Amino acid sequence: MVAPDRVVWSGEARQLSARTIEGEIGILPQHEPLLAVLGDGDVLIDPVGGERQTVTINGGFISVDNDKVTLVAERVDAASLGA
Structure with a gap:
């Protein structure tokens, strides 16, 4: 998961x-x-x-291909990241 200014989360998920x-x-x-x-x-x-991780976003897109998920968020609520 990425936002315009950073990588928000990366890893393997169930x-x-x-x-x-x-x-x-x-x-x-x-x-x-x-x-x-x-x-x-x-x-x-x-x-x-x-x-479980919860991230609040405002728009973007999600792509799934070859068992890989890419999520690009237009905006991420920093409070949802514990920041």
């Missing part, structure tokens, strides 16, 4: 959930290829070997 402009989406390993526009809201990340 699941990722986000809000697209068409509704909620959940991404699991081996997900079909996908490209979607994100809406405003929380992105939930369940990392392998870690606690």
